[in-house]
Amino acid sequence: MVDIAFGPEPGQRPDAGARHAAYLELTRRKRLYGGLILILFVALMASGFVLADDRNAGGFWNGLPMLTAFPAEVLSEAWAERSRIPGLMAGHLPALIETLNIALVSTLLATLMATVLALLSTRGLARWPRLTMPFRRLMDAMRAVPEIVIALVLIFILGGGPVPAVIAITLHTTGALGKLFSEVAENADLKPVEGLTSTGASWGQKMWLGVIPQVAPNWLSYALLRLEINVRASAILGFVGSGGIGHDLKLAMQWGMGSYAKVVAIFLLLFVTIVAIDQLSDRARHRLVKGK
Amino acid sequence: MTIALATPATGDLLDRFRRRRLAALAVPAAILAYLAYAFVAFDVAGLAGRARLDNAAIFLSDFVSHKVHVTRDNRTGTLTTAIEGEARGTYPAGSHPDWVTTDGTVTTVDLGDGHVVTYDDTGARYVVPGYGTIDIRPGEGGLQLTAPLPLPDWISTSANRIGVTTGHGRFTYTRSKVETFRYFPGWEMFFFTLDSPFYGKGAGELAALALWGDRVDPAQANLPHMLRDFWTNRMWRHGDVAWAIFETVLMAFLGTMGGGLIALPMAFLAARNINPLGPLRFALRRVFDFVRGVDALIWTIVLARAFGPGPMTGALAILITDIGSFGKTFSEAVENLDEKQVEGVRSTGANGVQRLRFGVLPQVVPVLLSQLLYALESNTRGATVVGAIVGGGIGLMLTQAIQTQKDWEEVAYYMVLIVLMVMAMDSLSGWLRRKLIKGG
Numbered sequence: 001m002v003d004i005a006f007g008p009e010p011g012q013r014p015d016a017g018a019r020h021a022a023y024l025e026l027t028r029r030k031r032l033y034g035g036l037i038l039i040l041f042v043a044l045m046a047s048g049f050v051l052a053d054d055r056n057a058g059g060f061w062n063g064l065p066m067l068t069a070f071p072a073e074v075l076s077e078a079w080a081e082r083s084r085i086p087g088l089m090a091g092h093l094p095a096l097i098e099t100l101n102i103a104l105v106s107t108l109l110a111t112l113m114a115t116v117l118a119l120l121s122t123r124g125l126a127r128w129p130r131l132t133m134p135f136r137r138l139m140d141a142m143r144a145v146p147e148i149v150i151a152l153v154l155i156f157i158l159g160g161g162p163v164p165a166v167i168a169i170t171l172h173t174t175g176a177l178g179k180l181f182s183e184v185a186e187n188a189d190l191k192p193v194e195g196l197t198s199t200g201a202s203w204g205q206k207m208w209l210g211v212i213p214q215v216a217p218n219w220l221s222y223a224l225l226r227l228e229i230n231v232r233a234s235a236i237l238g239f240v241g242s243g244g245i246g247h248d249l250k251l252a253m254q255w256g257m258g259s260y261a262k263v264v265a266i267f268l269l270l271f272v273t274i275v276a277i278d279q280l281s282d283r284a285r286h287r288l289v290k291g292k
Numbered sequence: 293m294t295i296a297l298a299t300p301a302t303g304d305l306l307d308r309f310r311r312r313r314l315a316a317l318a319v320p321a322a323i324l325a326y327l328a329y330a331f332v333a334f335d336v337a338g339l340a341g342r343a344r345l346d347n348a349a350i351f352l353s354d355f356v357s358h359k360v361h362v363t364r365d366n367r368t369g370t371l372t373t374a375i376e377g378e379a380r381g382t383y384p385a386g387s388h389p390d391w392v393t394t395d396g397t398v399t400t401v402d403l404g405d406g407h408v409v410t411y412d413d414t415g416a417r418y419v420v421p422g423y424g425t426i427d428i429r430p431g432e433g434g435l436q437l438t439a440p441l442p443l444p445d446w447i448s449t450s451a452n453r454i455g456v457t458t459g460h461g462r463f464t465y466t467r468s469k470v471e472t473f474r475y476f477p478g479w480e481m482f483f484f485t486l487d488s489p490f491y492g493k494g495a496g497e498l499a500a501l502a503l504w505g506d507r508v509d510p511a512q513a514n515l516p517h518m519l520r521d522f523w524t525n526r527m528w529r530h531g532d533v534a535w536a537i538f539e540t541v542l543m544a545f546l547g548t549m550g551g552g553l554i555a556l557p558m559a560f561l562a563a564r565n566i567n568p569l570g571p572l573r574f575a576l577r578r579v580f581d582f583v584r585g586v587d588a589l590i591w592t593i594v595l596a597r598a599f600g601p602g603p604m605t606g607a608l609a610i611l612i613t614d615i616g617s618f619g620k621t622f623s624e625a626v627e628n629l630d631e632k633q634v635e636g637v638r639s640t641g642a643n644g645v646q647r648l649r650f651g652v653l654p655q656v657v658p659v660l661l662s663q664l665l666y667a668l669e670s671n672t673r674g675a676t677v678v679g680a681i682v683g684g685g686i687g688l689m690l691t692q693a694i695q696t697q698k699d700w701e702e703v704a705y706y707m708v709l710i711v712l713m714v715m716a717m718d719s720l721s722g723w724l725r726r727k728l729i730k731g732g
Contacts, residue, residue, distance in 0.1 A: 045549060048545060049546060049604075051542065052539075052543070055539065055602055056599060056602030056603060056605060056684075057599075057683075058598070058599045058600030060608075067598040070597035070598060098333070101334070105330045108323060108327065141711065144673075144710075144711045144718065146673045148676060148680055149676070152690070153351065153694070153703065156344075156351065157347050158339060159342040161334065163336060163339055232587050235587065236588065236589045236681075239589055239681065240680055246589065253593065267586075267590060270587060270590070271585050274587055278581075
């Protein structure tokens with residue numbers, strides 16, 4: 001800091017009394033830059049807001065009072081038929097289980113695939129060190145493709161049902177988890193691996209016995225986090241095209257008036273499930289990372 | 293270590309090993325059992341029956357190639373050539389590509405490598421090298437097919453329709469029309485449509501025209517003309533696509549930053565070391581939990597009802613969802629901060645606001661900024677999905693193109709653009725993270 005304030009050339013060095021002024025000058029410049037960035041940010045936000053508002057079908061200010069109209073309509077109708085809701089909730093349980101299965105299967109498969117890909121693309125651990133870069137790019141590409149793109153194309157080819165959703169979520173999750181896994185594995189202690197090398201262990205044995213035990217808690221924690229995300233993604237994919245609770249919700253919404261009790265029942269199922277999974281995985285992750 | 297001490301421990305150790313080995317077997321077994329259950333529940337075995345491999349073939353061939361339809365209406369005798377059979381890609385009446393020749397009654401379609409299709413007054417013929425001539429005449433009782441026997445399986449026949457599929461093209465004869473498809477690699481009319489004077493010109497020719505060639509249209513210079521024709525391409529709608537991509541990024545930006553701005557003060561109030569009021573903290577936490585629990589899907593639906601389709605709705609949906617997740621992670625970051633720095637500032641006699649500004653903010657800002665930028669990247673991907681639900685941005689264009697079930701080259705184009713967009717946002721957010729946090 002001081003070096004910058006004084007400047008490099010001895011002849012131009014300000015005297016010691018100017019130190020205070022130099023410091024203030026530095027602070028002023030820092031503040032100026034900070035202020036400029038802030039102004040730029042505010043301008044971007046404001047113009048973006050105006051632009052988005054312009055291109056929206058209904059304006060923001062017109063819509064604001066309407067915000068509660070639809071939930072109120074739904075809730076009042078559902079309240080009138082509240083006795084039916086528990087029955088409806090039970091009726092949609094199979095769809096909920098399908099959604100949960102999609103999330104769980106794809107998280108499991110993705111965790112397994114990400115394990116292999118992460119180990120193959122981590123410097124110092126890779127089976128083929130020259131191929132770390134291609135494996136990394138592969139994971140980047142998998143991560144960049146939104147689930148919906150793959151799901152919609154696969155629905156065209158494979159027909160509806162849970163399999164397109166599973167493949168779509170698995171591919172994306174593999175990319176996302178692979179990157180996180182490899183970041184964890186990079187920090188793993190290499191001494192156990194060296195020890196295993198000295199016993200003549202194969203690459204698989206070195207990874208399984210030397211690396212996985214070290215990284216497992218962190219990896220599992222990331223996988224659980226991903227499970228939370230994937231339950232939501234699976235519900236959304238159902239809404240856009242595949243099966244599960246999202247599809248039921250879409251049908252109930254399309255029906256409109258008269259099926260709002262169903263909408264509320266599905267919503268309650270989804271809400272309770274998501275909150276429960278969040279809480280469970282939160283607790284499990286705390287235990288995994290911070291110890292018991 | 294003496295032997296006397298080690299002996300009881302060894303037994304214990306072996307016991308633990310045995311238990312561990314059992315657990316190590318049980319976990320994979322449980323996973324396998326679950327996957328087997330899912331295999332049955334998802335009816336994966338039945339998938340083979342339901343899968344439409346012909347759809348996959350259509351999808352893949354559209355991905356890399358396009359076809360040109362040469363169609364004769366058998367009742368009126370009019371001949372049309374259309375790219376992908378679309379009105380937008382139809383050649384003007386009387387003009388055809390150079391592999392189609394016609395003198396009014398006899399039309400010859402050259403599919404290359406000796407494959408020639410001829411339409412004439414009596415019917416149509418397809419000469420397949422190495423096989424022979426397939427001759428079709430409409431008769432009283434239906435279509436009459438004359439071809440070397442036995443008929444191969446790439447010729448399909450029924451009373452009213454005869455189809456021939458070879459590696460060079462597809463040929464279909466029905467009572468009302470006769471149609472030949474010729475396949476070409478690449479996406480059709482990607483740069484210019486047929487009505488543009490620049491259609492069908494090579495890269496060198498276009499560069500020459502742009503730089504020193506005579507004006508194609510005397511009213512305007514070639515380069516702006518070219519750019520405008522490209523931008524307003526009716527087939528690919530490059531201008532609209534660019535707007536849609538921009539809208540998607542805008543949704544992600546407004547949603548992430550707006551959510552961050554709103555969540556920041558709430559997160560401070562929900563942090564134990566900032567706010568001493570327990571009930572308020574508890575209430576705020578439950579608000580975050582509620583917002584996250586309701587889920588983006590529901591928020592998106594509710595907002596779409598109020599604000600109609602468009603990017604604003606998408607941005608608000610992302611914003612509300614992010615308030616929940618940011619509120620939680622931000623308040624955790626604030627709770628984890630180092631008290632020593634705050635103590636130091638307090639020792640100089642700073643008041644509450646000053647302690648916050650000089651003791652707390654410098655510690656948490658880098659953490660929050662990095663979370664914000666991570667979210668920006670993942671929200672760009674999310675904005676595609678939200679756009680598909682609320683009807684805005686590239687997500688909407690993608691779902692529309694998929695729903696037509698024929699413009700797969702456009703689907704491919706959008707997919708490539710979405711992946712590039714997400715990758716660009718990924719590197720942008722990574723670059724900003726390095727600049728703002730590590731570079732200071």
